Amino acid sequence: MITIKELSDDNLFTAGHTACPGCGVAMSIRNAIRVLGKDTVIYVPASCAVVFGTTFPYGAWKVPFFHTAFENTGACLSGMQAAFEKKGKKVTAVGFAGDGGTYDIGLQSMSGAAERNDDVLYICLDNEAYMNTGIQRSGGTPFGAWTTTTPVGKVIQGNRRFKKNLGDIVAAHEIPYYATLSIGHPLDFIRKVEKAKNIRGFRFLHMFTPCIPGWKMDPAKTVEVTKRAVESGMWTLYEIENGEKRITHKPGKMKSVKDYLMMQGRFRHMSEEDIKKLQMWVCRKWNLHYKEKGAPEVCEIPQFEEHHAVTEEHREMHGP
Amino acid sequence: MKKVITGDHAVAIGAKLCRVEVVPAFPITPQTLIIEHIADFVNDGELDAKFLTMESEHSVMSAAAAASAAGARVFTATSSQGLAFMHEMLYATAPLRLPVVMANASRTLGGPPGIWCEYNDSMGARDSGWLQLYVEDNQEALDMVIQSFRIAEDKRVLLPVMPCLDGFVLTHTVEPVDVPEQAEVDSFLLPYEPDIILDPKRPAMIGTFMPSEYIMELRRQTAGAFESAKEVIQQINSEFAQKFGRDYGGLIDTYMMEDASTALITMGTVTSTAREVVDELRQKGEKVGIIKLRFFRPFPSYELKKAVSYINALGVFDRSISYHGGGPVYNEVRSSLFGMKIPVINHLAGIGGRDVTTKQIMKMFELTQKAANGEKVSDVYWHNTRGETV
Numbered sequence: 001m002i003t004i005k006e007l008s009d010d011n012l013f014t015a016g017h018t019a020c021p022g023c024g025v026a027m028s029i030r031n032a033i034r035v036l037g038k039d040t041v042i043y044v045p046a047s048c049a050v051v052f053g054t055t056f057p058y059g060a061w062k063v064p065f066f067h068t069a070f071e072n073t074g075a076c077l078s079g080m081q082a083a084f085e086k087k088g089k090k091v092t093a094v095g096f097a098g099d100g101g102t103y104d105i106g107l108q109s110m111s112g113a114a115e116r117n118d119d120v121l122y123i124c125l126d127n128e129a130y131m132n133t134g135i136q137r138s139g140g141t142p143f144g145a146w147t148t149t150t151p152v153g154k155v156i157q158g159n160r161r162f163k164k165n166l167g168d169i170v171a172a173h174e175i176p177y178y179a180t181l182s183i184g185h186p187l188d189f190i191r192k193v194e195k196a197k198n199i200r201g202f203r204f205l206h207m208f209t210p211c212i213p214g215w216k217m218d219p220a221k222t223v224e225v226t227k228r229a230v231e232s233g234m235w236t237l238y239e240i241e242n243g244e245k246r247i248t249h250k251p252g253k254m255k256s257v258k259d260y261l262m263m264q265g266r267f268r269h270m271s272e273e274d275i276k277k278l279q280m281w282v283c284r285k286w287n288l289h290y291k292e293k294g295a296p297e298v299c300e301i302p303q304f305e306e307h308h309a310v311t312e313e314h315r316e317m318h319g320p
Numbered sequence: 321m322k323k324v325i326t327g328d329h330a331v332a333i334g335a336k337l338c339r340v341e342v343v344p345a346f347p348i349t350p351q352t353l354i355i356e357h358i359a360d361f362v363n364d365g366e367l368d369a370k371f372l373t374m375e376s377e378h379s380v381m382s383a384a385a386a387a388s389a390a391g392a393r394v395f396t397a398t399s400s401q402g403l404a405f406m407h408e409m410l411y412a413t414a415p416l417r418l419p420v421v422m423a424n425a426s427r428t429l430g431g432p433p434g435i436w437c438e439y440n441d442s443m444g445a446r447d448s449g450w451l452q453l454y455v456e457d458n459q460e461a462l463d464m465v466i467q468s469f470r471i472a473e474d475k476r477v478l479l480p481v482m483p484c485l486d487g488f489v490l491t492h493t494v495e496p497v498d499v500p501e502q503a504e505v506d507s508f509l510l511p512y513e514p515d516i517i518l519d520p521k522r523p524a525m526i527g528t529f530m531p532s533e534y535i536m537e538l539r540r541q542t543a544g545a546f547e548s549a550k551e552v553i554q555q556i557n558s559e560f561a562q563k564f565g566r567d568y569g570g571l572i573d574t575y576m577m578e579d580a581s582t583a584l585i586t587m588g589t590v591t592s593t594a595r596e597v598v599d600e601l602r603q604k605g606e607k608v609g610i611i612k613l614r615f616f617r618p619f620p621s622y623e624l625k626k627a628v629s630y631i632n633a634l635g636v637f638d639r640s641i642s643y644h645g646g647g648p649v650y651n652e653v654r655s656s657l658f659g660m661k662i663p664v665i666n667h668l669a670g671i672g673g674r675d676v677t678t679k680q681i682m683k684m685f686e687l688t689q690k691a692a693n694g695e696k697v698s699d700v701y702w703h704n705t706r707g708e709t710v
Binding site (some may be wrong): 039040041043051055056057058059061062063065066067068069071072074075077078079080082083084085086087089091095098108109111112115116151240 | 341375389391394409416517527530534
């Protein structure tokens with residue numbers, strides 16, 4: 001396994017791009033490409049990464065780069081990989097798509113490539129909203145979060161739905177490899193990128209990438225926020241290899257979701273009631289991920305006094 | 321070798337003879353036979369290509385663009401709703417100069433839904449940067465797939481090409497077709513060797529974000545390639561005629577135009593029916609002729625002007641409506657002939673797959689001749705349409 005010291009410094013995604021300071025997407029791309037190396041061809045759909053990395057006549061990529069549209073990362077990877085195979089070229093076809101480009105508009109195309117088990121590496125950079133267009137809600141936006149399309153209004157405050165469970169959707173395609181990553185956990189990050197690179201078939205890396213303006217947070221805190229996300233259960237580090245799920249990093253003690261929320265302006269408006277609802281969702285997720293067979297629940301789901309509202313949410317989450 | 325085959329089969333054989341390398345596919349009537357035949361060729365080992373069963377036409381054109389950018393010769397086929405669904409991606413392939421060839425089985429684009437021949441699917445892609453041509457029979461369908469790759473991959477052009485064949489009238493109708501030998505096609509169409517591709521040995525960025533300071537030059541270049549394409553199309557037509565003995569005329573073809581005083585512009589299979597009518601009218605001594613519009617993009621304005629310079633009136637057949645009064649071809653023709661004092665009459669017919677009979681074409685000539693005689697006629701006629709007079 002490659003170590004941090006052995007990582008190439010070829011600058012394949014070079015400095016000088018125009019991403020915001022502290023951008024989780026840029027950090028993830030830069031570190032992933034250091035592991036992936038030179039024999040890589042990149043597809044990026046419509047996203048910040050196209051703007052900050054490729055605005056003509058400048059370009060941050062020193063490996064081949066391709067872009068056409070928003071919703072077609074899976075299909076473009078399949079197409080280029082078919083050409084490489086036909087020509088006998090040993091190249092890793094890698095897509096860097098955002099959460100909107102994967103959870104929503106690009107879901108079908110991703111699903112097609114996954115279902116065909118095409119030999120490509122799909123990376124989802126999940127910053128939990130359409131950031132390039134100016135912070136609009138996506139299927140990856142967490143409960144309660146402010147975005148410009150889930151504003152904090154007098155009647156409705158923030159996003160009313162919980163983050164879509166993309167991991168299970170992707171894994172349901174029975175692909176060779178799915179993993180979640182965070183730049184706050186570099187060893188785990190490098191190991192998973194390297195592993196994905198060397199597996200054949202459709203691999204999916206799901207990276208948690210804070211967005212400074214979108215999350216309204218301190219640009220110096222990108223890494224800290226990803227760590228806090230894992231500690232609170234808002235993000236879980238695991239991998240599914242040939243159907244076998246394995247937790248790759250288990251936080252010691254669950255931290256309150258409030259600790260995580262308070263680092264970001266997008267959650268600052270949240271009512272105690274909404275925070276409790278989110279905590280309940282996180283607890284359920286935490287238990288699903290970390291509870292060992294026969295053991296008691298790790299996280300106790302908080303009880304609520306306001307029965308009416310809770311029942312509504314409860315129905316949304318658990319069915320009638 | 322002569323084979324009795326459908327138009328779709330002819331197109332598939334054409335693609336096979338071109339040794340296409342990547343074929344992303346998605347079924348849609350009446351194109352589906354094309355991709356089915358190609359799947360057979362691949363699975364029977366007759367064609368060494370990557371056949372990708374995509375999950376939508378949008379993904380078909382995405383994969384086609386990416387495979388082409390990665391250096392492969394790419395072919396696919398679509399129709400109607402499928403073409404509409406991939407519309408966005410048509411605009412990616414052309415300006416990125418990716419010479420994909422895609423057959424379009426002309427079919428009405430709903431709603432209300434239908435599956436029969438109309439040109440409102442491809443006409444909507446007029447400004448996407450694709451070259452567009454319309455064939456008359458199954459032989460031309462096969463031959464034009466081969467010519468399309470030559471045109472598309474020519475360094476002076478480097479644009480995607482869309483050969484269109486009439487849904488059902490050709491796609492599902494068998495005709496005798498002279499299938500060229502592989503060796504003949506190999507000597508006519510050499511392997512695709514692009515200069516800039518997605519190759520880690522020579523990294524390039526294709527499809528970068530383009531600010532206003534640069535985009536106009538790029539558009540201008542694409543427009544220039546369309547101009548070059550006119551000459552290339554004629555050259556390749558001549559070369560093909562020399563090698564295979566079939567001369568299609570290039571951008572346009574003409575029939576009995578040498579001494580014609582009235583002419584009709586036709587497209588696709590209606591041309592064959594119109595030839596019959598011209599023969600009949602000629603026997604009666606009427607000086608009529610046909611201009612078969614083969615390429616809609618690039619639009620052969622100059623060639624048309626030349627072809628009509630001695631005639632008194634021109635009829636234009638349109639198989640779709642542009643909702644500005646007439647059809648899209650009529651619009652282009654009038655614009656091309658601006659300044660020439662020739663009355664131009666639009667004949668809308670065959671929309672949604674309605675049959676276009678010799679009787680209707682006779683009527684088209686009759687009305688056009690009236691205009692030639694200075695009689696008062698309408699600009700636009702809907703033929704064989706309930707509630708209309710013709």
